[in-house]
Amino acid sequence: MSVFEKIQNLDRRIIFVTVALAVILPLFFPLKLPVDITAPVQQLYDVIEDLPEGSVVLISIDYDPSGAPELDPATWSVMRHCFSRNHKIFVMGLWATGVPLGMRALETVGAGEYNKEYGIDYVDFGYIPGGAIALVNLGRDVHDVCREDVYGTAVDEIPMMKSIKSADAFGLVLSMSMGVPGSDQWILYYHARYRGNLATAQTAIGAPKYYQYLQTGQLVGLIGGMKGAAEYERLVNKYGLATIGMDSQSIAHLLIIAFIVLGNVIYWMEKRRKN
Amino acid sequence: MTSGVWVWIAGALTLAIYSFLYKDNPFYKVAEYIFVGLSAGYWAVYLFWNFAYPNLFQPLFSEGNYWNIIPLALGFMMFTQLSRRSAWLVRFPLTFVLGVSLGLQLIAAVEGDVVPQLAGTFEPFSRGALFNTYDFWTSIGYIVLLVGVLSTLVYFFFSREHKGVFGGIARTGVFYLMIAFGASFGYTVMARVSLLFGRVHFIFHDWLHIIR
Numbered sequence: 001m002s003v004f005e006k007i008q009n010l011d012r013r014i015i016f017v018t019v020a021l022a023v024i025l026p027l028f029f030p031l032k033l034p035v036d037i038t039a040p041v042q043q044l045y046d047v048i049e050d051l052p053e054g055s056v057v058l059i060s061i062d063y064d065p066s067g068a069p070e071l072d073p074a075t076w077s078v079m080r081h082c083f084s085r086n087h088k089i090f091v092m093g094l095w096a097t098g099v100p101l102g103m104r105a106l107e108t109v110g111a112g113e114y115n116k117e118y119g120i121d122y123v124d125f126g127y128i129p130g131g132a133i134a135l136v137n138l139g140r141d142v143h144d145v146c147r148e149d150v151y152g153t154a155v156d157e158i159p160m161m162k163s164i165k166s167a168d169a170f171g172l173v174l175s176m177s178m179g180v181p182g183s184d185q186w187i188l189y190y191h192a193r194y195r196g197n198l199a200t201a202q203t204a205i206g207a208p209k210y211y212q213y214l215q216t217g218q219l220v221g222l223i224g225g226m227k228g229a230a231e232y233e234r235l236v237n238k239y240g241l242a243t244i245g246m247d248s249q250s251i252a253h254l255l256i257i258a259f260i261v262l263g264n265v266i267y268w269m270e271k272r273r274k275n
Numbered sequence: 276m277t278s279g280v281w282v283w284i285a286g287a288l289t290l291a292i293y294s295f296l297y298k299d300n301p302f303y304k305v306a307e308y309i310f311v312g313l314s315a316g317y318w319a320v321y322l323f324w325n326f327a328y329p330n331l332f333q334p335l336f337s338e339g340n341y342w343n344i345i346p347l348a349l350g351f352m353m354f355t356q357l358s359r360r361s362a363w364l365v366r367f368p369l370t371f372v373l374g375v376s377l378g379l380q381l382i383a384a385v386e387g388d389v390v391p392q393l394a395g396t397f398e399p400f401s402r403g404a405l406f407n408t409y410d411f412w413t414s415i416g417y418i419v420l421l422v423g424v425l426s427t428l429v430y431f432f433f434s435r436e437h438k439g440v441f442g443g444i445a446r447t448g449v450f451y452l453m454i455a456f457g458a459s460f461g462y463t464v465m466a467r468v469s470l471l472f473g474r475v476h477f478i479f480h481d482w483l484h485i486i487r
Binding site for chain 2: 013016019020023024027028066068069070096097127129130132133136147187188189191192193203204205207208212213215216217218224225226227241244245248249252253256
């Protein structure tokens with residue numbers, strides 16, 4: 001058996017181990033590779049910077065724990081940015097399993113890091129069922145869709161909600177999304193009717209689709225995957241999980257590129273040998 | 276202490292799931308069945324108390340909103356297909372769902388996708404904006420975009436054989452498609468590595484406390 005044939009018939013578990021090592025080793029030996037800021041992330045940062053102080057930012061937690069490694073760092077970074085600018089944060093979600101993630105982020109960042117007060121500076125309405133239909137109604141009448149917050153308090157008893165009646169109240173809507181319902185529904189059902197600033201943070205697998213909406217102005221910003229989250233962490237100068245993960249990402253990508261090149265080279269050489 | 280126990284359970288289940296990469300085994304099976312069972316139970320309870328109860332049962336039985344009898348009846352009709360004799364009744368809720376979905380999606384697709392995307396593609400070419408309003412490289416980008424849109428559309432036009440000039444344009448479309456697939460693949464790799472990183476970080480940071 002030639003070397004080429006041996007490599008072609010390589011036990012795939014060896015590849016699994018090398019990929020695992022590529023992800024694990026940078027955790028113990030950080031390389032601190034540079035993270036450049038891309039335009040879509042910078043645009044979102046600039047929109048939040050330019051909002052008047054006290055603006056309301058709606059953050060929709062449209063992901064579940066499987067999307068947390070990519071979207072939690074983005075959510076936390078955006079919350080840090082908003083609270084540092086004294087904006088108010090309105091949290092809701094189209095995914096039932098995202099509720100604890102939103103609560104944890106608000107408690108850690110809002111109450112923990114910035115001493116913000118619930119009901120005054122931020123509010124959490126948890127899971128809003130209904131997907132697209134809920135969004136159509138949300139823009140028209142927020143109180144009709146969000147009747148109780150995540151703790152069971154009636155919307156009329158929450159001080160922050162007195163000035164939030166319809167889509168006009170939101171300076172920015174940000175969908176942290178990993179699927180359906182998510183950013184698609186926000187763009188097609190909410191933004192198409194009520195306009196305003198809409199941005200999204202996506203898991204990497206969904207990000208390419210949303211660049212077209214940036215070009216048309218339907219989105220004012222886009223955080224794509226862990227890389228985008230790492231960029232935002234750099235912008236707010238608070239390094240977290242995404243920045244740590246980018247070393248692993250880079251090494252794993254280099255390894256996979258090497259595998260692709262190697263696989264193709266061996267394929268062509270084998271083909272040539274047989275001919 | 277309680278959260279510590281859950282971290283250990285989560286860590287053990289993570290390893291059980293990844294053990295499948297070596298080969299199928301009982302640990303993986305147990306973790307898989309736990310996941311499927313928990314998900315089904317969680318969703319059933321969560322959707323009842325967060326969707327059906329506050330939107331249907333509470334307004335109907337506690338607040339006397341008798342209009343909710345209509346969705347309740349439509350909901351029950353979905354189960355009529357379990358019997359052959361009453362299966363025809365399922366057409367009513369399905370027709371309702373299809374009608375609402377079609378009405379909503381038609382408007383959304385036109386207002387949110389077709390019109391803005393067409394405008395975004397062709398607007399830079401109107402009123403001499405190219406190379407005037409937009410800088411050189413942005414203008415080149417818009418030309419590349421327009422060529423990509425048109426050639427990809429030509430590729431998907433199957434009523435004429437892809438030969439000659441038409442075939443050449445279609446082949447250009449294929450190049451654009453390949454670049455799009457490549458970008459998607461790259462992002463997919465990033466997403467999968469992120470998932471792996473999330474679990475690895477959990478194991479070494481939250482569970483074993485080996486890294487800070």
